[in-house]
Amino acid sequence: MSAPDEPTGAAGLFGPDNLPYGLFTHADAPGHRRIGVRYHDRILDAGAAATALGSPHADLLTRPSLNALMAAGRAAWQAVRAELRDWLTDGAADPYLHPLAGATLHLPFDVADYVDFYASEHHATNLGRLFRPDSAPLLPNWKHLPVGYHGRSGTVVVSGTPVVRPRGQRKPPTDPAPSFGPSRRLDIEAELGFVVGMPSAQGGAGVGLRDFREHVFGVTLLNDWSARDLQGWEGQPLGPHLAKSFATSVSPWITPLDALEAARTAPPARDVPLLPYLDDGADGVEPGGLDLRLTVRLNGHTIAEPPFSAMYWTGAQMLAHMTAGGASLRTGDLYGSGTVSGPDRLTQSGCLQELTWGGAEPVELPDGKRTFLEDGDEVTLSGWAPGPGGERIGLGEVTGRVRPAPAA
Template identity: 70%
Template structure:
């Protein structure tokens, strides 16, 4: 009996030909040679080698150590390359050439698949923003006056985006509780997570030229899961008046797999109803295609699921965030990353941060290892997600995981 081909997947495999996320990998025999790969089931296809073997005109874009050249090639090329890749893994005539170029997922090392240009983080969940407001301003309005008029964001640190599996060193810095007479320096004691979705820019834009809502898909290549680690005690002391800084910049973990927007057509959904009129550059009421994505996320600590945030509930869409980010004329660069902000839903078990889940440490979570209010050294946080795909199949998003290790100081 012949061995089953790795291209013959079980029905409903979330990483089937309908998905084909991009990543970068190395093998044990060539640990220094990074290659562009595409995930199919539990294997990775060496995309560049496949392009060469099949005489593809896209070999120059795919035989690369990162996604940069493909990202910069633009939307029509993204579509054509995806069509070619789909044929390579589905057409029986290609199997002889393609099968030897498949590597078992467990046998490869995955890397950050793009060179990060800039990083911006938003604050787009009404449920998250409302919870945070109620925690810190219990006697006032939970949302700030500007919240429903524009997507609030800040510029983060591009150089500390790390690929899933990278250990996260507990950050040190200044902190001061309200009752403390003066700040102290030391490791964060309120280390938190933020379950988010990142968006990867491919096509750049010109300085001084805003990107309107309808051009979103011309510039954004795909999306991925992202964990915006947050030191809440450092953040609380430093953020007034200029916002997040050292409480966020020590690490941001991202999935090694980027799911093309084209794979998520069946996951498009309308955002929640807005109850405040929007200025024209943010008004998406007349857009032909809905701007939201129906992503079903899960957050686990040491293997125990503690939250299932629904991305479909996000008030601001990725297209609106891109439009706002560029409306002042700021240019896009290939490799820009921007994140959604913490994803939280209306229910307690849908909150995407420990700040909300424990109500700033008041209500401890029960884990197998004991109670948690914030993260302890050795804790492993894993985020996963899926989206509805064609004919009822799911589209899997690559997980993002990180382990907390003790402070270096």
């Protein structure tokens, strides 16, 4: 994808305290994929700079993806980040900077496995009230473990990739039998994705809360496109299948965890005791919440601003549960937070299912009302976090435009 147009002032969100990683090609060598680091409105050819400046990490930065750097571990991540910051702030990297506007951005890492969680209490409560109005909104297990499902890594795509409306079986409650065709209730899910660097052994005790930083390389904005009509019919009783297998969009930029130190915050208070492997109130466990402010725009118009700080389950708890049964981690594993929603349903919900209350309360836009997505609609997720000294740390945008379903 070509580098997207961004709001005025966005370049200021990508200063020396941020330095997200991506993968790019440039007009001077369109077939040569290079690791890039965003710096304001420019992109650093990290491999060229590392080679010219004699970095001991040049081999990690001259690869055609981020996987080798991600697999090198936290000590290497911190050392490389310190080098990059020095080169950029003292001017040594200036010869290796390119205009961002002339770059084509690619999926920055090879995706291994993909898991998606359901970590927002507000989102889960809203859907429970919508679909089970006569029952408790949260199911009995929800506050005991981070609920999730294994998704399809092969359809994780970079921002800017068109999203083709999926087809599948649909059965509204009033129809006597299912039909097959394009989804009529195409939705989004505004999420945060966690990108795994260091692997772990299969059959082990799992990755504990204290080891989260040793394994997670960084975060990226993620849109888990969802076909609600397909999901409602096929998810009886198992989890999503065709409803979520057609596309998951991620930003072309991965923000290192170390860039988010000022955004660390305590998660919401726990009102149900947690088993020891998930107990983030235990001694020595650092706050796992992140104060990230997300914005959802539909056709250029803001429709929601979900706060990630409201998420009940943290990235560390999701990772601990994901590996507790003996599953291994691989470099390039991606796991999503699930829809990010806040306490105000009308302004802080990260999906149309909530914002429109299942289609009963359309969203008003200058170009018409929306219950779910129409062909041609474009959705953009953006975000920022508090940085040091009152600065803001920008999260790379993720955008997708809906294309019609293929002909039968």
